[in-house]
Amino acid sequence: MQRPAATHSTHDELLLVRLYGGDVDERERSSALDQMASCEQCADLFADLGAISAATAALPVPPRPRDFTLTEADVAHLGRRHIGRGIFDWLGRTRALGGSMVAAGVIGVVLIGAISAFAPGGSGGGQGTLAVAGPANAAGTSDTQYGVPVPAADQTNPGRKSTGETATTLSGVPSTVPTSPADGTSPKVPSSTPGAQAIASGDTALGPETGGLAGAPGGVSIAAPTPGSGAAGRPAPEQDSRNVALLAFAGLAFLGVLLLALPRFAARRARR
Amino acid sequence: MADERVVTDAQKAEVGRAADPGQGIDIALVSQAVGGELAAFNRLVERHQDHLFGLVYRLVPDRDQAADVVQEAFLSAYRNLGSFRGGSVKSWLSRIAVNAAMDLQRARKRRPSQPYPEFEDESWQPPAPEDFEPEHTALAGERSRVLAAALAALPFDQRNCIVLFDVDGYDYGEIARIMGISIGTVKSRIHRGRLALRRALEPVRELFRG
DSSP: OOOOGGGGGGSOHHHHHHHHTTOOOHHHHHHHHHHHHHOHHHHHHHHHHHHHHHHHHTOOOOOOOSOOOOOHHHHHHHHHHHHHHHHHHHHHTTHHHHHHHHHHHHHHHHHHHHHHHHSTTOSSTTTTBOOOOSOOOTTOOOOOOTTOBOOGGGGSOHHHHTTTOOEEESTTOOOOOOOOOTTOOOOOOOTTOHHHHHHHTTOOBOOGGGTOOBTOSTTOEEEOOOTTSHHHHSOOHHHHHHHHHHHHHHHHHHHHHHHHHHHHHHHHHHHO | OHHHHHHHHHHHHHHHHOSSHHHHHHHHHHHHHHTTOHHHHHHHHHHHHHHHHHHHHHHSOOHHHHHHHHHHHHHHHHHTGGGOOSSOHHHHHHHHHHHHHHHHHHHHHHSTTOOOHHHHOOOOOOOOOSSOOHHHHHHHHHHHHHHHHHHHHSOHHHHHHHIIIIISOOOHHHHHHHHTSOHHHHHHHHHHHHHHHHHHHGGGGGGGOO
């Protein structure tokens, strides 16, 4: 009187498993028993559950490989490891923070790089850019402004001649001396441009840090800064701030990498 | 320190109430170990190390790794003696061992390239019984091998619950406490695990009959 096996696929096998585990109420119990009575495969399943469970309980276990009692050395080591593990566990939780820091750092570096590349005069590293701290001269002969590239031809400033000084630029590096007013007084030179300061005051003793020539005769000053030093090599203030931001973002990314690496180190330590 | 004192007093009081004499001994040993007696803790280790190794070996079927897990569990138990709040010391140690095994299983899940080497190693077999019959022994060995492999293929949450239920004889509530999950979740994991196990072993079901 058993139903054909094809109907077994419609039976609730989980109900039989729950019956085996004693996790059924009275109604479910009678339903499961009916199911087993009418379906040979359901009855087999129930029998298999019992056999597998018994075999699981009888699975052999190999002999214990060693004694697990603790020694005084284990206990002493445990105290030290507890402290170390506490620190490294805390660091391990900073993994997410590390990832965020790396991402923020990389994005920052890329953005600053893009800004430097596309901003006017931003990528020249100060070359061809006037870094004039003082106001435009009264004669109005120069269009020197912050960050505005000036052609080499413009570097010969007529206003400078009225001071009786000769300002010579080398290697096409622009002079940073503001033109003097027509009355022949020395122009106000920003202290941040030592080469230019020397020119304005007629000082002939230009130190090596100015890139000039010490002891030039006849009050002739030569402002010849080497690339990357002296007044002409100094980057514009906004370039300075970009560099600072670039360093900050790179530092952030580096810290993030450290935070990402520490949990691995901690895990290796813990395994030891 | 005061906390430890309270625990110790509570444990001492429980020694007298413990119905199981073994349980009473365990609680007395825990009390002494909390007071700093390493020898008392080591007696506790000697009483339970075989059981814990058998339990962990079924969860982490690699002998060396199972030994490491058990050692880690005893170290953890010693470190957290103050957190024992009475009850069954065996269950408390089992919970610590199961948690240590689960940590290893999670780590293994993250690095699935490390197989359980002893599934491939059939060199170890249980000692032959007195009434040694080669055919019977071969059949039992084969049954153990395929069952161990099927157990290992289960999700470790299901495997842990089945081992605790079938091998250690814990009930649903105790397993829920050990694993820190609800009783309903324990039941669900055991039922689904059993069904998966049966499906996996269906081609070799003759091994389990008779």
